[in-house]
Structures are given as structure tokens and as C-alpha cells.
Amino acid sequence: MLQPELKLRRDKIRALMAQQGIDTALITCNVNLIYTYGCVVSGYLYLPLNAPARLFIKRPNDIEGEHIHPIRKPEQITGLLKECGLPLPVKLMLEGDELPFTEYNRLAACFPETEVVPCGTALIRQARSVKTPMEIEMFRRSGAAHTKAYEQIPSVYQPGMTDRQLSVEIERLMRLEGCLGIFRVFGQSMEIFMGSLLAGDNAAVPSPYDFALGGKGLDPSLPGGVSGTLLQAGQCFMVDMGGNFYGYMGDMSRVFSIGKLPEQAYAAHQTCLEIQEEIVAMAKPGAVCEDMYNKAIEIVTKAGFADYFMGVDQKAKFIGHGIGLEINEMPVLAPRMKQELEPGMVFALEPKIVLPGIGPVGIENSWAVTTDGLEKLTLCKEEIIEL
Amino acid sequence: MLQPELKLRRDKIRALMAQQGIDTALITCNVNLIYTYGCVVSGYLYLPLNAPARLFIKRPNDIEGEHIHPIRKPEQITGLLKECGLPLPVKLMLEGDELPFTEYNRLAACFPETEVVPCGTALIRQARSVKTPMEIEMFRRSGAAHTKAYEQIPSVYQPGMTDRQLSVEIERLMRLEGCLGIFRVFGQSMEIFMGSLLAGDNAAVPSPYDFALGGKGLDPSLPGGVSGTLLQAGQCFMVDMGGNFYGYMGDMSRVFSIGKLPEQAYAAHQTCLEIQEEIVAMAKPGAVCEDMYNKAIEIVTKAGFADYFMGVDQKAKFIGHGIGLEINEMPVLAPRMKQELEPGMVFALEPKIVLPGIGPVGIENSWAVTTDGLEKLTLCKEEIIEL
Numbered sequence: 001m002l003q004p005e006l007k008l009r010r011d012k013i014r015a016l017m018a019q020q021g022i023d024t025a026l027i028t029c030n031v032n033l034i035y036t037y038g039c040v041v042s043g044y045l046y047l048p049l050n051a052p053a054r055l056f057i058k059r060p061n062d063i064e065g066e067h068i069h070p071i072r073k074p075e076q077i078t079g080l081l082k083e084c085g086l087p088l089p090v091k092l093m094l095e096g097d098e099l100p101f102t103e104y105n106r107l108a109a110c111f112p113e114t115e116v117v118p119c120g121t122a123l124i125r126q127a128r129s130v131k132t133p134m135e136i137e138m139f140r141r142s143g144a145a146h147t148k149a150y151e152q153i154p155s156v157y158q159p160g161m162t163d164r165q166l167s168v169e170i171e172r173l174m175r176l177e178g179c180l181g182i183f184r185v186f187g188q189s190m191e192i193f194m195g196s197l198l199a200g201d202n203a204a205v206p207s208p209y210d211f212a213l214g215g216k217g218l219d220p221s222l223p224g225g226v227s228g229t230l231l232q233a234g235q236c237f238m239v240d241m242g243g244n245f246y247g248y249m250g251d252m253s254r255v256f257s258i259g260k261l262p263e264q265a266y267a268a269h270q271t272c273l274e275i276q277e278e279i280v281a282m283a284k285p286g287a288v289c290e291d292m293y294n295k296a297i298e299i300v301t302k303a304g305f306a307d308y309f310m311g312v313d314q315k316a317k318f319i320g321h322g323i324g325l326e327i328n329e330m331p332v333l334a335p336r337m338k339q340e341l342e343p344g345m346v347f348a349l350e351p352k353i354v355l356p357g358i359g360p361v362g363i364e365n366s367w368a369v370t371t372d373g374l375e376k377l378t379l380c381k382e383e384i385i386e387l
Numbered sequence: 388m389l390q391p392e393l394k395l396r397r398d399k400i401r402a403l404m405a406q407q408g409i410d411t412a413l414i415t416c417n418v419n420l421i422y423t424y425g426c427v428v429s430g431y432l433y434l435p436l437n438a439p440a441r442l443f444i445k446r447p448n449d450i451e452g453e454h455i456h457p458i459r460k461p462e463q464i465t466g467l468l469k470e471c472g473l474p475l476p477v478k479l480m481l482e483g484d485e486l487p488f489t490e491y492n493r494l495a496a497c498f499p500e501t502e503v504v505p506c507g508t509a510l511i512r513q514a515r516s517v518k519t520p521m522e523i524e525m526f527r528r529s530g531a532a533h534t535k536a537y538e539q540i541p542s543v544y545q546p547g548m549t550d551r552q553l554s555v556e557i558e559r560l561m562r563l564e565g566c567l568g569i570f571r572v573f574g575q576s577m578e579i580f581m582g583s584l585l586a587g588d589n590a591a592v593p594s595p596y597d598f599a600l601g602g603k604g605l606d607p608s609l610p611g612g613v614s615g616t617l618l619q620a621g622q623c624f625m626v627d628m629g630g631n632f633y634g635y636m637g638d639m640s641r642v643f644s645i646g647k648l649p650e651q652a653y654a655a656h657q658t659c660l661e662i663q664e665e666i667v668a669m670a671k672p673g674a675v676c677e678d679m680y681n682k683a684i685e686i687v688t689k690a691g692f693a694d695y696f697m698g699v700d701q702k703a704k705f706i707g708h709g710i711g712l713e714i715n716e717m718p719v720l721a722p723r724m725k726q727e728l729e730p731g732m733v734f735a736l737e738p739k740i741v742l743p744g745i746g747p748v749g750i751e752n753s754w755a756v757t758t759d760g761l762e763k764l765t766l767c768k769e770e771i772i773e774l
Contacts, residue, residue, distance in 0.1 A: 001607070028576070029575065029576070030576055030578060034607070034608045038607055039607030039608065039610055040576075040578075040595050040596075040607070040608065040609065040610055041595045042576060042595040042596070042597070043595075059593065059594070059595045059596075059597070059701065060593035060594055060595055060601065060610075060701055061593055061700065061701045062593050062700065062701070094488075096487065096488045096489045097487050097488070097489050097490070098487055098575070099487060099488055099575065100483065100484050100485055100486060100487065100488070100491075100508075100575055101481075101483045101484070101486055101487070101488050101491035101492075101505050102483045102484050102505055102508075103484070103575060104488035105488075118488055118489055121487075121489075165563070167562075168559055168562040168563055169559075171558070171559070171562065171568075172555055172556075172558070172559045175554075175555040175558065176552070176555055178605070180580065180605060180606055180608070180609050181558075181580035181581065182578060182579075182580045182609055188416065188485070188486065188487055188490060189415070189416070189417055189427075189429060191417060191427075191569060192569075193567065193568035193569045194568065205447075206446065206447035206448055206449050207446070207447055208427050208428045208429040208430075208446045208447055209427075209429070209446075210429070210446070214447065218565070218567060219567055219633055219634055220388070220421070220425055220426030220427070220634070221421045221426065221427065221567070221633070221634030221712070222427065222567050222569055222634070223426055223427055223447075246606055246608070247606055247607070247608030247609070313448065313449065314446065314447055314448045314449070325608070
């Protein structure tokens with residue numbers, strides 16, 4: 001990745017560090033290395049406030065250059081800094097919400113004279129929540145490839161398929177268009193394969209994971225998503241695959257029906273499109289996240305679908321979420337979230353209604369906040385597509 | 388999952404706890420919950436040495452039963468224990484190598500009167516390293532499905548394909564046979580999509596991840612595996628997909644050639660099969676891991692392929708690894724590993740040689756340690772398959 005882009009990202013982090021009196025960051029978690037170094041390595045990016053970043057690298061063994069030091073273990077870092085005549089950090093931040101407890105303590109012990117603070121994760125996530133122009137361009141390209149894969153979904157559907165069989169064909173379409181497959185999500189207990197296809201009543205099955213909808217899954221070891229249920233006439237399914245084409249997790253959901261649905265389904269779907277339209281009209285820099293959530297609740301309540309909004313027995317408590325290198329970044333469009341939108345933020349907005357006996361309807365698109373509104377990054381048709 | 392099976396697993400953990408004077412475990416990481424509770428939940432399994440386990444559960448909201456307590460946050464646990472008239476733990480273990488630093492500290496703070504120790508991960512991994520008969524049966528079924536997918540690989544190959552295109556078709560075969568797709572791996576910075584297909588010289592490209600071989604990958608955000616290279620006549624590729632069919636990560640690699648290969652390739656492949664044969668003959672209960680590693684080095688050195696064994700410029704420092712709910716469990720067949728094999732251990736053995744200009748050859752199978760030897764769990768043909 002180009003140095004000016006990396007410098008821009010590192011300086012966003014440095015500005016937040018300066019506010020908290022932190023003079024150095026030691027960065028080692030994969031997504032944060034992608035953000036600050038441009039690729040995954042096994043090693044540590046040492047980022048001082050007022051000096052160039054240095055990479056202490058274990059693997060791969062073919063990276064060389066200025067300010068790059070091969071190491072076998074992190075205990076070598078302070079010695080190498082001293083050899084370079086560099087001061088040791090006074091207040092160092094580590095990625096406390098991501099590093100395992102023992103790994104954090106091992107790194108902290110490498111700097112016995114230093115005050116070590118765990119706010120690295122929160123601070124870097126804050127920096128990452130406002131994307132650079134290059135990151136938004138990655139999202140545009142990702143959205144285009146994602147759209148191209150979704151447009152082919154009708155061509156791989158065959159009557160008599162199960163949700164699992166169709167999901168496999170859609171996963172293949174995504175991969176053939178270049179999706180990297182891996183689904184990066186923040187939070188130690190969050191996990192999912194490439195995304196979900198939720199059909200009929202499986203969309204209402206509660207899951208342990210904090211995604212918008214659940215699903216029973218195929219095995220107790222991964223209780224979410226497809227359940228092996230037959231795709232049936234008069235029911236619908238929602239495709240919600242992670243669009244990781246260039247490292248950036250674009251998010252898009254679309255609804256397909258097997259034949260015609262009961263009238264109620266189209267009305268519920270239309271309600272979700274209205275929510276999207278109203279929130280897009282509100283979503284300018286300065287808009288408050290909880291206000292957008294409350295607006296959605298207001299619309300869906302007036303339309304009479306509140307009991308089925310964002311799940312049935314177990315409901316998601318958000319209607320949108322920041323996206324980036326991970327699927328769940330800041331901001332979150334949820335109750336009590338006072339955060340305001342800023343230009344450069346990118347988020348998924350996903351009003352969804354699950355109708356018992358029919359299935360999930362609604363919409364999800366990815367949006368970038370501009371200086372005066374939103375840019376849509378996922379450009380598929382939004383009506384229910386009849387198969 | 389059946390209660391006797393869960394009790395067996397919990398008692399294995401309890402026996403190790405007792406050795407270290409630990410009277411309670413609090414278990415919350417997904418793989419450890421699968422192991423001790425039978426499925427992923429968002430919550431905590433509270434496991435005392437001398438009393439029944441209790442589940443404190445946040446999500447999903449539809450699990451009920453004896454010894455199950457719905458909670459919103461872990462700070463409620465001690466209060467609920469007191470309500471049940473139960474003593475608080477004296478020495479509590481948490482999953483210190485898996486829980487993020489801040490999450491670990493939050494849980495420890497819930498038990499202010501208790502000595503909290505971080506050895507939960509190491510101790511549960513030790514318990515998990517010796518599988519129960521039911522777990523070995525899961526591996527057998529997984530191996531059969533894995534084999535069925537691999538046997539179809541020649542039918543999806545077409546001349547002119549790139550490594551990426553063929554990998555997508557193999558991923559589809561795996562998924563259609565029931566592979567859950569998700570690839571669980573231990574270690575905060577380890578990640579991979581479903582596995583790898585490494586063709587020609589891409590197999591020698593060093594990667595940041597500590598898998599047996601590397602590969603350039605398609606994007607700097609995931610530098611491992613397929614690179615988009617054309618599958619060329621006179622070269623070979625190795626398929627090494629994770630066989631997660633029932634939660635258990637079976638491991639198997641097979642080699643395919645485009646037409647005939649130079650004679651050297653068949654000799655190198657034969658050397659790997661010899662290594663496998665020799666190590667299988669050694670691998671009885673009591674066999675020492677480093678001895679098996681050293682035997683492999685001895686054979687490959689005598690055969691003249693040592694420079695290309697387990698990579699070229701960057702070499703893996705192991706020839707086998709335990710498998711289970713994660714792809715990298717104990718034991719590890721590596722230098723300085725004094726651990727002895729025990730009945731019930733399951734491991735992958737993967738002697739591999741990467742020949743510049745040709746590609747990777749060798750073999751990988753999954754094996755269960757019996758009372759007097761090994762049972763092979765992955766039963767595909769082992770010669771190089773010519774396409």
C-alpha cells in the first residue's frame with residue numbers, strides 16, 4: 001500500500017493518542033496491521049507519536065526495508081530500540097480488547113519502565129470508524145463485485161433445493177467474483193461462515209451470535225444460518241453474505257420468494273424500504289445514531305409490524321452498524337447511542353421483518369457518509385425477487 | 388449432546404483442575420463451550436470440582452432447564468450463586484490464552500474474594516488433546532465425508548483453470564458434502580478461509596501464518612493460499628482443505644498433477660510416503676513427539692530433499708499437529724517436544740516437500756492413537772493423481 005495512505009491512517013491514530021497522553025502504540029492484531037501496515041504480518045508495528053513507525057517482524061521472512069527489524073520474539077523489541085538510540089515509551093497502548101490476557105501481559109512485561117494502557121483497541125476502532133477516501137473506493141469496488149454475484153442468484157436456484165444447497169451455490173458465485181471468503185468480525189465469541197441465507201421460519205430461530213438475525217445452523221457447533229430446510233412455495237428467503245472482496249466487509253441483504261407471497265409480506269417489505277428511505281433522508285453529518293433507530297421503530301410500529309421487527313422471540317437491538325475491515329465497526333444505530341455521523345463513516349442499514357410462516361423480508365445496503373448525505377455502495381434491485 | 392458424554396469431558400477437566408488445586412472453572416470461549424456444553428452459546432459454563440455444572444446464559448433466549456440461569460451480564464453470576472446457597476470459588480480458572488485482556492479482567496473482577504488464575508486455556512486444551520470415543524467417531528464420519536469430496540476433485544478440474552477457480556469448485560464440493568466451512572484455529576493471529584490449494588511455486592511463498600505451507604494469497608489482507616496462478620502442465624498442486632463436518636477439524640492433503648511431472652517429483656512424493664510409513668510404525672502410546680520429527684528429518688535428509696522439506700525459504704518447524712475442535716491442538720510433532728502419545732490423541736501427519744518450478748508433493752492424513760498403534764481417519768488414494 002502507498003506510504004501516504006498509511007501515513008494518513010497512522011496520523012489519525014496518533015491524533016487520538018495525543019489526546020490521551022499516549023506516546024506510543026504497539027499494534028499486532030491482524031485487522032489493525034492491515035489498517036496501519038497494509039497487510040497481515042506476524043509481528044508488531046511500533047508507532048510513536050513523533051517518530052516514524054517501525055515494524056518488528058517474525059513472519060514472513062522475506063520483508064525487508066528501512067525501519068524493519070526481524071525478530072524471533074517480542075522480548076527483543078526494547079533492546080533493538082536502544083540499539084537504534086531511540087527512547088523507550090512513557091505511556092504505551094496495547095490492543096486490550098483483542099489481545100488474549102496472557103499475550104497482553106507478555107507484551108506489557110517487555111516494557112517494565114513504561115505505563116501500559118489497554119485502550120488500543122477502542123482508540124484504533126475510533127480511528128478506523130472514519131474511512132479514508134481510498135478505503136471508501138475499496139468499498140465501492142467491493143459493492144460492485146457483491147452486486148454482480150447477487151444478480152446471478154436466480155440463475156443458480158432450482159426448485160426442490162434446500163437452503164443449504166442454494167447457499168453453497170451463492171457462496172461459489174461470491175468466490176468466483178473475488179470474495180476472499182473470510183468473514184472478519186470483532187468480538188471474541190462472534191463467528192459465522194461467509195454470511196447467511198435464512199429461509200422461512202428458520203429466520204426466526206434465536207442464535208447465540210449478535211447478528212441481525214439468527215437461524216438454527218447445521219450443527220450445534222455453529223448454531224446460525226442455514227438449517228437444511230426445503231425452500232418452499234409461498235415462502236421467502238434472505239441472502240446476507242459478507243462482501244469481503246478487498247479486505248473490506250461490505251454488507252448487503254436481498255429477499256427472494258418462491259412464487260408469490262401473501263400480501264402481508266409485500267407490505268412488510270415496503271415498510272422496510274420506507275424505513276430505509278426515511279433514515280437515508282436523516283443521515284447527514286451530525287445525525288444522532290439513536291434518533292435514526294427511534295425513527296425506524298416509529299415507522300414499523302405505525303405500520304403494525306413491530307412484533308416482527310429484527311426478529312420475533314429474540315430481536316436484534318440495532319438497525320445498522322459500521323463496517324470496515326470487520327463487519328461490526330462503529331457507529332452502531334441502536335438505542336442510547338448518542339454518537340453523531342461524520343463524513344467518511346461507512347455503515348450498513350438493515351431494517352428487517354420476520355413473518356412467521358413466510359420468512360424474512362426487508363433490505364440491507366452499505367452507505368458512506370458524505371459531506372451532505374449518503375452514498376449508496378451496494379446497488380442491487382431492492383424489490384422481492386420472485387423465483 | 389448426551390449428558391454422559393458431557394460428564395466424561397467435564398470430569399477430564401476436573402481431574403486436571405484437582406491436580407492444580409483449582410476448585411472452579413468459568414468457561415466462555417466458543418470451542419470450550421462446544422466441548423463442555425455441546426454447543427455454542429453466549430454465556431458462561433460454571434464448572435465446580437465437586438458440584439454440577441451451571442450455565443449462565445445471555446443468548447439464545449430459548450434454552451431452559453435445571454442449573455441454567457438467564458443473565459444479561461456476568462456481574463450477575465455471584466449473586467445467583469449466593470441465591471442458590473452455593474459457595475463462591477476459592478481458586479477460579481479463566482481461559483487466559485483466549486479471553487481478551489479487558490474481558491478477562493472484567494470476569495476476574497466479578498469474583499473479588501477469589502484467587503483467579505489464567506491457566507484455563509492450557510488446561511482445557513490438555514483435556515481436549517485426548518479424545519473421547521464419541522469424538523473419535525465424529526472424526527471417522529468427518530474423514531469419510533472429506534474423502535467423498537476429494538474423490539470428486541478430478542471431475543471439477545478443467546484445463547486452463549487458475550488455482551483460485553479450482554479452489555472455489557473444491558470448496559463447493561466440501562460444502563455440498565456437509566462441511567460447515569468455518570475453520571477454527573487456535574491463536575489470536577491465525578486465520579485462513581476453508582483451507583488451501585497451493586500450485587507450483589506459490590507453495591513456496593512465505594506467509595505470516597504458522598501453517599505447514601504458505602502461499603501469496605489474493606490480497607494483502609489475507610496473505611496465504613491461492614494467488615490466481617494458472618494451473619500449468621508439468622506442475623502439481625496440493626489440496627489441503629479443513630474437513631470441519633461435525634465441528635471436528637479433520638485434516639487431509641492430496642497432490643494432483645497437470646500431466647506428467649519430472650521424475651524428481653515422484654521420488655520426493657515417495658519419500659513423504661516413506662516418512663509417513665516409518666512414523667506410523669513408531670507412533671504407539673509412549674512414542675515421543677520429537678523422536679518422530681527427528682525420524683522424518685533423518686529420512687528426508689538421506690533422500691536428498693532436506694532443503695525443500697516443509698517449505699523452501701521459510702520452513703514449518705513441525706511435521707504434524709493435534710486436531711480436534713481446532714486445527715492446531717496438542718500434541719505437536721516438532722523439535723524439543725518431549726510429549727508422549729496417548730491412546731485417544733488425534734493428529735495430522737503432513738510430510739511435504741516443495742520442489743521449485745514443480746510444486747508441492749507429499750501427504751497428509753488424520754490419525755487416532757489406539758492402544759497399540761494408529762487408526763487412519765482419512766482414506767483417499769495417496770499417489771499423485773494425474774489430471
